Amino acid sequence: MKNISEIRSDFPILSEKVYGQPLVYFDNGATTQKPEIVINKLNEIYRKFNSNIHRGVHALSDMASEEYEAAREKVRSFINADKKEEVVFTPGSTGSINTIAFSFGEKFIHKDDEIIISTLEHHANIVPWQMLCERKGSKLKIIPVNDNGEILLDEYYKLLNRKTKIVAVTQVSNALGVKVPVKEIVEAAHSANIPVLIDGAQGIQHAGTDVKKEDFDFYVFSGHKIYGPAGIGVLYGKEKWLSEIPPYQGGGDMVENVTFEKTTYGSLPFKFEAGTTNFPSAIALGTAIDYVTLTGREYITELENDLLSYATNRLSAIEGLKIYGNSPDKISTISFLLDGIHMYDTGMVLDKLGIAVRTGTHCAQPVMERMGINGTVRVSMCFYNTREEVDALGEGIEKVIRMFE
Amino acid sequence: MTINEIQDEIIEDFSVIDDWMGKYNMLIDYGRELGPLDPGFKTKDFLIEGCQSKVWLHPEYENGIITFKADSDALITKGIAALLIRVLSGKTPGEIIDADLYFIDKVGLRQNLSPTRANGLLSMVRQMKLYALAFRAKNPGSAQTLKED
Structure with missing residues (x-):
């Protein structure tokens, strides 16, 4: 060591x-500081193989695409997701949560439905849901905490009901550092077939995560908080959810076939990666994850x-x-x-x-x-x-x- | 004293202090010495937006001059308010509007206490000038005074 x-x-x-x-x-x-190897990786990308991913027939584009997909695989392995298709690159935790609030909301949330969050949430896990509630006429329910900032599970259990469509809570309070009992939260929600989104922005770099073991439906985090570059984040979603919900943004790379009559969307994860993603930062995030893994x-x-x-x-x-x-x-x-x-x-x-x-x-x-x-x-x-x-x-x-x- | 004479005096005061702790200590002293603000004015109406700490600024217009009073829940910010009051309070709206506050740069407040640092120095200055504009608009006589200056 x-x-x-x-x-x-x-x-x-x-x-x-x-x-x-x-x-x-x-x-x-x-934000966290960056190890030399991450800084060097960004440098190397721009010096040696900068080229748009998935589009070219040429050597550089191939190299960039390969590195980008290799970074996705590193993330998959790091959070222990089942499949690479379940790992979507976004601009950050905020982008990831907005994606789910919009896309899941479009498909599954209707008037008078309820969304549960907690008192501890960062504004990024409050405002997108409020916007959804305004669009759909749904309601936000808040899990209270005690004076130490600890989640009151009994109060949470009382909030769960037939109208609850999703639970979205942070893994760790960003303001206080207190961990949230995500295991209990997921267990209770799942017993009622309600999916759970975990905001891992403050959790991934300290508490780590195993999305399979913890059975999270959605997990989000930001690259820059785990020693990677800014402007890149991750949205993990179980395949069954990501396939069912509509895309968030439309554009290049996320489509299968476009005509003016109808567009069919591409496969996962590309359906959620419209336009050119921040691929250099995604690749360097892969390097940051290597660093964390090697350090232990x-x-x-x-x-x-x-x-x-x-x-x-x-x-x-x-x-x-x-x-x-x-x-x-x-x-x-x-x-x-x-x-x-x-x-x-x-x-x-x-x-x-x-x-x-x-x-x-x-x-x-x-x-x-x-x-x-x-x-x-x-x-x-x-x-x-x-x-x-x-x-x-x-x-x-x-x-x-x-x-x- | 004119606004510029007061500014020069402040620059002089700060010139003998070469470290930041000393400057902060001085601001803290200014803050402590600032005259009280009537609690009745510590309301939303007099709160300056855009500061991480709360700053209340109250203007009073009488006999062609504006008297400012202020308070803040943070002491360094209160010290900054006290400095601005020392420079701009007791002056005519025209003098306040036209004031070039060069002392802010000279004592090194701008670079270290910029608006992104959320202390509200520039918000305070802007609010003082806005009050002066409002009083001048309501009392055209003060504009006349300015011309005679």
């Missing part, structure tokens, strides 16, 4: 300085769990610091507020110390409202972060307190 300094040297940006201080990057929940998913989880417990102890020891989302089952994210000090003041001073955190509602206003706050300071760590960086954060927070007290 690589040691931490070997891991860090894989990520060129980690040796950058901001305001003359070593960068401490704790905003991994927003279990090893990554181990490093992150260690950081989480170290940081939780360090931060809890600071007087006047309150952690939101105190749950034993979390990813390496800590959301907090300092007594009497605005999150924005905290974030601005930490920034000047070279420490990157996120402040605000984290695109999850409903959960902030549930906690009775306007937002938090979010420290989202991943395996390349260190205990020394956590110490720097702790000292930084203590400095903030001294400045504002």
Whole structure:
């Protein structure tokens, strides 16, 4: 296994300085940094075989197409999907959820039907469903959480009924880092033949996933949150669903036959990949997945769990610091507020110390409202972060307190 | 003092501080010293949109000059509001509209406190100028005063 300094040297940006201080990057929940091999892969694509996929008869197009399909296979294997046809490339989690909200909604959701989401959702897993509800006259039902941001399963069970057509929940709260009991959620929904979409944007890089074992109907994630490039994401869907629902967007590459009278759609997954996809990023996402696999998913989880417990102890020891989302089952994210000090003041001073955190509602206003706050300071760590960086954060927070007290 | 004289004074104040922590400490002090805003004005009507922290700005027009009062739930933002009030409060609408706020660049506030950082510095400036425009439109006499300047 690589040691931490070997891991860090894989990520060129980690040796950058901001305001003359070593960068401490704790905003991994927003986006993760890229290992050198991913950066090199993008470079290689544009230098050596950039060409549109699936269209040309020439050598470069063949190469690009092969690499693109190889990346799809890497994703399939990584999430343990049955078939490559079940893996669709999209622009990101948001694009994936919009696809399902539209396409599944067109086919299966009617007036007065119900869609269940949770209080923890990112706006990306709220707004597309609200738009669907407006189109169809259907209703959104919300699973509540307790004061620690943990899903109240009993309340969820009460929401399930004949009118429920789909359940769409996050794997992990992006704002609080609390994991969602997706297994129980899926089991209950499936016992009533209701499909489940899991938003893996904050789960894939920490908790991982096995879509077959977990029996997810749909699973979505973004490439840039798992050390890949921006602008590429994945929509996994069971073949039976993806074949049944209509395409989301029309265009090139997704059709079998086009006449002005009638168009027939192409096979899976191309039916959902209209137009030129972000193929260079898809290919480099394959490289990022290779990187994660080679580094070791279990090893990554181990490093992150260690950081989480170290940081939780360090931060809890600071007087006047309150952690939101105190749950034993979390990813390496800590959301907090300092007594009497605005999150924005905290974030601005930490920034000047070279420490990157996120402040605000984290695109999850409903959960902030549930906690009775306007937002938090979010420290989202991943395996390349260190205990020394956590110490720097702790000292930084203590400095903030001294400045504002 | 004219707007430019006050700006020069602020530039002078900041020139002795060479690190960002010092600048923040100064803004925090300005924020603490800012006169209170009547809680009755801490309403949606006086809230400036587009800030991550809440900023309330209240203008009062009397005898041809505008007096601004402000508050914020974040202290650094409140310090920025205090700086803007020091420069623009107590001036005529015409002076406020025509003010070229060069001190923002000179003390390094623009690059580090841009609108994308959500502190609302530029939103505050825009709102102050909008109030000045509104008062001038309602009181054409103040435009006359401006011409005589």
